[in-house]
Amino acid sequence: MRIARLLVTLFVVGGLAGHAAAQGRSDTLIVVTESGPNSMDIHGVGTNRPAYQASWNIYDRLMTFGVKTLPDGSRMYDYQSLKPELAESWQMAADGTSVTFKLRKDARFHDGTPVSAKDVKWSFDRAVTVGGFPTFQMKAGSLEKPEQFEVVDDTTFRVKFLRKDRFTMPDLAVPVPVIIHSELAKKHATAQDPWALEWLKTNVAASGAYKLESWKPGMETIYVRNEDWKSGPLPKIRRVIVREVPSAGNRRAMLERGDADVSFDLPPKDFSEMAKAGKVAVVSHPVENAHAYVGMNVTKPPFNNAKARQAVAYAIPYETIYSTALFGRGTLVTGNLIAVNTFGYDAKASPYRTDLAKAKQLMAEAGYPSGFETTLSFDMGFATTNEPMAVLLQESLAQIGIKTTINKIPGSNWRNMLLKKEMPLYINAFGGWLNFPEYFFFWNYHSQNAVFNTMSYQNPAMDKLIDAARFETDPKKYAEEVRGFLKLALDDVPRVAVYQPNLDVAMQKTIKGYQYWFHRQLDYRQLAKD
Amino acid sequence: MTSTLRHARYVVGENPVTLLAFGLLIVMLLAALLGSSIAPYDPLATNTVRKLEPPSRAHWFGTDQLGRDILSRVLVATRLDLAIAVGAVSLSFLVGTAAGACAGFFGHWVDRIISRLTDTIMAFPLFVLAMAIVAALGNNIGNVVLATAIINLPFYARMARAEVNVRREAGYVEAARLSGNSALRALRCHVVPNALPPMMVQVSLNLGWAMLNAAGLSFIGLGVRPPTPEWGILVAEGASFILSGEWWIALFPGLALMLAVFCFNLLGDGLRDLIDPRRRT
Amino acid sequence: MSEPAVEIPLLSVEDLSVEFRTRDGVVKALEGVSFAVGKGETVGIVGESGSGKSVTAFSVMGLLPPAARVARGRAVFGGLDLLSASGRQLDEYRGRELSMIFQNPRTALNPIRTIGQQLVDVLVRHANLFRVDARARAVELLARVQIPDPGRRFGAYPFELSGGMCQRVMIALAIACAPALLIADEPTTGIDVTTQAAILDLLGELGAQSRMATILITHDLGVVAERCDRIVVMHGGHVVETAPTDELFAHPRHPYTARLIASTPRPGAKLTDLLPIPGSVPDLRQALPPCRYRPRCERALPRCDEPPLPRLVLTPRHLVACQNPLPVEAV
């Protein structure tokens, strides 16, 4: 032991202790994360989630959401209030068919070029044209064609509406419609690549609050404050270092030892213990419009039988999963499909609970008195919670005669498997950015059969209710329609919601100003370090 | 026979470490044979009321996240781990030795082809090759065994080739041929039996390595399906609990894994002593 | 058994017993071996392989393998008992006062060091020379052992030389510091037949030039007959007879010596005259009779089974270990 100490001392000679130095700098934020951005361009193909965080802090959008403080003192974005970012003001047309934005006159890109309306148009044209995720997201707000976007003059920009859609305005404040320095980008565009997708993947043409100082994919990303940022109050943090630390254990250790300031994505157990230990602050928000569920493929036996599906819903050991796999981080929903903080939430809506006798009886009614065999699949990338959940589920299902083989599927294949829609029984999760029940149901239960409708559930009655709710203007009718499709989904039960996950974040107690965002990424602009 | 026994006794007497290894092997074999009957609990049964309990009188090795008894899981895993190791090693031993023996015996183009193949495997970063094989062929135990066998092949092929070359030149084969035996028969009856003993040493050393390899694959999530207990998986599961102080979840299966590999390695040394006292290393 | 020598012998081995611990039990490789070597004298040690010749030499040099143990005895050289000397003391003596050359000279030299470097290593160690000066001495030595073009050979590796050349290098190593005693253990084994005599002649010359005593170990009586002053005959780890060369050949007293002489080809003898020695070298792992030649001996008597083995002093320079020695007229 003494030799080891000597060795360590030897190696320390000359090096000042790393974390002491890090702590001494109150305007530097050290974030540790499982994986980092793979692109700086949110419009690119295959852009991953951490890239949204990079994009969110580097680029500006026309508008952003306001902030509200919850009863427990935590802060979150306010969907009801749109606030200016690059646009200093906007005006709805009297006929309601367009909106006109006035851009800030003092807004500059990082290279000093003023931001103009043609940059906005180029950026929006790009988002609706390149295909894939950005186009899809724009479409969710009825933003579909370049013709909708019009440059009025250098600082005036108009968006024409295709139809009356209450998602159009908020959709302009989500991460996708970023404003890109079009002149700079066009210099790097080619005939094959008119939107400079290649170049913008690794380069930045932005006007946002942070500049990219250095980016080593797979290692770290360093941001530095844009001192000339005018689209909001100047951020307090001068420099942000985002380090990729793949091991959750290491991330936790670093937080607890003060070597890191903030970390998302830790196993629920770590959050629960850190919250108890009290060394670091743990802030939690139930993720809006999200749940983890047990899905069943309704196109094939045995789960084409609603009774068999109900049997599963009665056999799930909800409480045990909640306390054991989740360590109580999240909200137990026992089948309820509308999240606690989403319109239409009704604590008593779901009839389901753990009731093995009832489950057995349903199995018999379904024509499977002696059970059946099937496979239970989950995404290996989320094994921390999925695996104990699967094991508990397997054990419980065995008691009603359903013998399952657990199938861990590597992340690269999981999406493929979801797309193929062949897995009979699986654990999965969904979360929507826009916090509306019909938005959720449209993607998950509508017979357009989007990839999120993993159960291949198709029911005209359901479609009718969802479609009606999407464009409903009468609040009363709307509430009724929501109740309607919820009831239908609960009766048919192609999927059983088990819990609503939390967005947990652990940070040093000196970190102030954290707020929850629907995109679940960290907004450096709001943070401060005492 | 008695002289062999006396020799064995001498080797063990000379080398207490070998004795230790033999002891460990016997314990391990017993655990593999009787595992499920001597395990105090059902290794698969969860008991969430008693989750994450440290070692106690009721649970000597503590319990895991789902309240399963770790001692029982470690005990029951012995059989599977041994099976993976033995399966992988015997597969690569059989195929590798046969290929290597053919290469060494026939020479010429047979030798060239087989040597190229082994060169190719050797040039791969072996662990990544194993990962890719399991990922490509499907994530199950059978493929873990296969992948481990493939990355071990070159060692056996090369060794068998070298041994056969030596024996061939030593004249066994000429003699057998002159007395009217076919080449293959000479290979089977004279060369292979003589080359076997030194290869057995390799087998023993390799068993340990195969186990570690399988455990490594488990660690990154490839291999055994939950809830089947397997040491590598148990360590991997426990790894995330180390920092929160639940060290027993990873430690005990880790120790079991280590002891098993340790035992095979020492046993290889002991075997070598038995076969050839001069080549002891 | 004492040696009534005229002067104090250079090396006096007394009652030397060596055992080997093996997995099959203890092997008594040497038992009660005694003999002496005078200054400048050339003594031959002969016997079949396994008779203990080399073990005797290795014991004297302190080069026994770890499994061997000196059970009894002394080997006094220049007032120092070599058998109880420390490693450091031995290192001071070896190479300077007493040195040894081995059989198979090609493997006896370090394969990855030039022969010159190896000579220099020894010279630097014992002759208090700097490496630069040692080089000149080394070339000189190579010339002395009649290696042609010594300056160029200095940089040669052993594998570039013939066996005979290597043995010359070995000899150069051994005589580098002008030792008082040189032990040559089968120096011609592993060497081309045509050069064997040349090597032996070189050894003889060097011994004569510098009054260096030599122990010549061989299984070939023919070799020692011409070159040695005295001969020690060994069998099964015992010294069975010691005598001046002429007397030994004229009047061998031990039955084994007689057989050995009879089995050695000599000039003028016919092949049909050669007699094989019956039986084989005793297995030293078994329980042994006091006289280890007993099972092969045609002159054995019942009292041969009774210990101890007598050691008869026939003349001050002729000793034999036998209950029933041959009469003088036997040959």
Add this chain to the structure above:
Amino acid sequence: MRRGSLLRLVVKRLAAALPALFAVIVVTFLLMRAMPGDPAVYFAGLSATREAIEQVRQKLGLDRSLPEQFVLYLRDLARGDLGQSITTGQTVAYEIATRLPASLELTLFALVLALAVALPLGILAATRPGSWVDHLSRVLTTAGVSLPTFFTGLLLIYVFYYLLGWAPAPLGRLDSVWSPPPRISGLFTLDSLLAGDAALLGACLKQLVLPAVTMALFVMAPIARMTRASMLGALGSDFIRTARASGLTRGTVLYRYAFRNAMLPVVTTLGMVFSFMLGANVLVEKVFAWPGVGSYALDALVASDYAPVQGFVLTMASLYVLLNLVIDVLYGLIDPRVRIEA
């Protein structure tokens, strides 16, 4: 070694390695395509429509037939283009160029550490075979090789970083308060030494210790074993007897005579150990967030990102060929007999 013969040796060995390298390329290519995941689906994102997926597939060139894809791949390779990683968005050549030094540095450091312990242990054991020192060294090194590296790594982090706080955070090559030295070799320790920055060197070494120890523990056993065996062989050989008979000191006999000869098989073992380490440090890199090629390949493999895996395997295979070449040359430097034959 004469220059001509060295050159001939190099050329001959490289030519002989070409078929194996080509086979490696083919096998990797096929293995990657045999993966169950569909990169087009994966990278198009969850919300992608079928058309979007097809678009991505076309962009990645995966809509072509396998032979076509292979020919295109070979054509790019011939131009020195290893392709682009979709996960990180960078070219594979760039990533490997920046990450390989990290892996090499870790591996070299671990090897030096292992040698520093294993060589003396092996020699000590060889000079006293069968003694308690011998047994102890055998048990210790065997224990090291019996531990799965990921387990050792986690344990070391827990004890030395989390509990004792002696080691720095397991955060890759350098704490973020430091900026890396100007790039010369890519090895931070060497570069900071060249830059004359002792403090930076200290910081680099601090990060290196735990992962290097983890790896060193694992490879000590084969080195110690081989050293012991070949030392035993050398010590029992005739020329050592000659050296002792010449009264050379114990040190000279042990090091200048026995050890140098014993080095030959040890060097061969070292080559094997080194290439094994390069392949096996995947898990160590993962545990210590070490930005090497191993963790890069692992991530790419999990994501079915073809180009990085292919590039990684090819780099490793080439490295393996080079390494064997270096060992042959080294062998020639130690052993004059080999020189002549070559």
